[in-house]
Amino acid sequence: MTNSISGAKRAKYLKKPQQDAIEALLDVYSKVSKRNALLEDYYEGDVMVKDIGIDVLPRDADVHVDLSCNWPEKAVDALANRSRFDGFVFKDLESNPVLDRIVKDNHLATDYKRHVIGQLKRGCMFATVGRMGPGVNVRFHGADSAAGIWDELHGRLGSGFVIANRARTAYSPHRAVPVQINLHMPGSVTEIRRSFQNPGEWVADTQLQPNDCPLMVAFRFRPTDSKPLGSTRITKAVRDLTDDVLRVRLALAVSTAFYAVPQKYLLGLTDEQYDSLIGSKWSTYINSVFMSTRDGATGEVPKLGQLQANSPQALIDLIRSDAALFAGATSVPLNSLGIIQDNPSSAEAIEAARADLIDVANDLNDDNAASLRDVAIMAMAVASNKPISYITDEEAGVEAHFKDPRIASMAAQADAACKIAAVDEGFAGTDVFYEMNGFDSATITRIQAQKRRTMGMNLLASAAGQADE
Numbered sequence: 001m002t003n004s005i006s007g008a009k010r011a012k013y014l015k016k017p018q019q020d021a022i023e024a025l026l027d028v029y030s031k032v033s034k035r036n037a038l039l040e041d042y043y044e045g046d047v048m049v050k051d052i053g054i055d056v057l058p059r060d061a062d063v064h065v066d067l068s069c070n071w072p073e074k075a076v077d078a079l080a081n082r083s084r085f086d087g088f089v090f091k092d093l094e095s096n097p098v099l100d101r102i103v104k105d106n107h108l109a110t111d112y113k114r115h116v117i118g119q120l121k122r123g124c125m126f127a128t129v130g131r132m133g134p135g136v137n138v139r140f141h142g143a144d145s146a147a148g149i150w151d152e153l154h155g156r157l158g159s160g161f162v163i164a165n166r167a168r169t170a171y172s173p174h175r176a177v178p179v180q181i182n183l184h185m186p187g188s189v190t191e192i193r194r195s196f197q198n199p200g201e202w203v204a205d206t207q208l209q210p211n212d213c214p215l216m217v218a219f220r221f222r223p224t225d226s227k228p229l230g231s232t233r234i235t236k237a238v239r240d241l242t243d244d245v246l247r248v249r250l251a252l253a254v255s256t257a258f259y260a261v262p263q264k265y266l267l268g269l270t271d272e273q274y275d276s277l278i279g280s281k282w283s284t285y286i287n288s289v290f291m292s293t294r295d296g297a298t299g300e301v302p303k304l305g306q307l308q309a310n311s312p313q314a315l316i317d318l319i320r321s322d323a324a325l326f327a328g329a330t331s332v333p334l335n336s337l338g339i340i341q342d343n344p345s346s347a348e349a350i351e352a353a354r355a356d357l358i359d360v361a362n363d364l365n366d367d368n369a370a371s372l373r374d375v376a377i378m379a380m381a382v383a384s385n386k387p388i389s390y391i392t393d394e395e396a397g398v399e400a401h402f403k404d405p406r407i408a409s410m411a412a413q414a415d416a417a418c419k420i421a422a423v424d425e426g427f428a429g430t431d432v433f434y435e436m437n438g439f440d441s442a443t444i445t446r447i448q449a450q451k452r453r454t455m456g457m458n459l460l461a462s463a464a465g466q467a468d469e
Helices: 002-010 016-044 071-080 097-105 108-122 236-260 271-278 281-286 313-330 347-353 355-383 410-423 431-436 441-468
Strands: 085-090 124-132 135-142 146-151 156-169 172-185 188-194 202-208 216-220 264-267 303-306 398-402
Touching (some): 002 172, 002 188, 016 071, 016 108, 016 146, 016 156, 016 172, 016 188, 016 236, 071 108, 071 236, 071 313, 085 097, 085 355, 097 135, 097 355, 108 135, 108 355, 124 146, 124 172, 135 156, 135 355, 146 216, 156 216, 216 355, 236 313, 355 398, 410 431
Antiparallel strands (some): 085 398, 146 156, 172 188, 264 303
């Protein structure tokens, strides 16, 4: 992928500051692309069993075992499922129609849900804000199609680029290739487009934007001083444990085969008996009766025996041990890894096992809420054709709202809602009350609309009654 976009730094009409920025970003993109591909392989279960110098199967053995492990996927998805963006709220406003329209038009909730998986896989994702036609365009991008350089002084991205469009071309008719790259810098957005006829020809168009920050926001998972753009959920410990369980599963497949079909032996065969059996060893093994005559010279009969097969239980115990280590490293409960306990866990034990994961989810939601707030402010500024510094205090009070990562049962949520409504009469009938009772946003809208319609009809009937009097 890096080679396919490397020509962008030589685009026509590219100014020197933009050229230096895109060159630095392409260098970053190139350095992390191999690592990102490795993390993707672990997530998809496409890694092979790693040799540690002791072959369970000889290299020249005509045996093939397909193995995979979905534990890295579990580590990512278990956390991603607990980060559910639920729209924006305001401190001093009931809502903002402009931002509500942007959220709906860009499908931000579903787009966030799809890309947060990539954030956890690779450590970060990005969101860009711009104008497309009469509306505001907000798009999320994974680290496989974007790159950024962190500005430590200002605590934000200093610059970044995203692959904005892919398409089939005359030189790539069967596979879509990048044809547009957007470079985001303080004060400007540069669109770098590739020719559909000539793969090496790129043309740049720089447009000024009235802000001293790029219209691009980074979403970082557990950033550190050495990794300002975040850390992957598929850590070295996760990868090492995945490699180990794959080795154990290979040994288990071999052990199970020998355990199911233990090796047998026949001693004392005559040459004629040996010749008749050598071509049908498996048929001889599965036949219910094996018949043989005595040796005419010695009077001996063949001796049939069976080698003792090793039980696969020790390997099964190893997998359980790896699962326990994996659960400790990722806070994913053992039952989510396919390990069934002898004694079923109580509800309290299950909740305690998920407590660490919920803490990590809360941290993720807090960090992503701050990034989503930046996206919302940028989107409102672009929609109003004004700099970010001109945002009003009411608009600046926007906050991103996430659903509770504990994912409580519907009965528990409804019970809690009714108890709150019992002590706070104004809570009953609110959108939050209906949400806690399990209604989706479309149903809540219908309920509130019908309530308003009924209230209006009652007022009209009351007014008509008073007029008749």
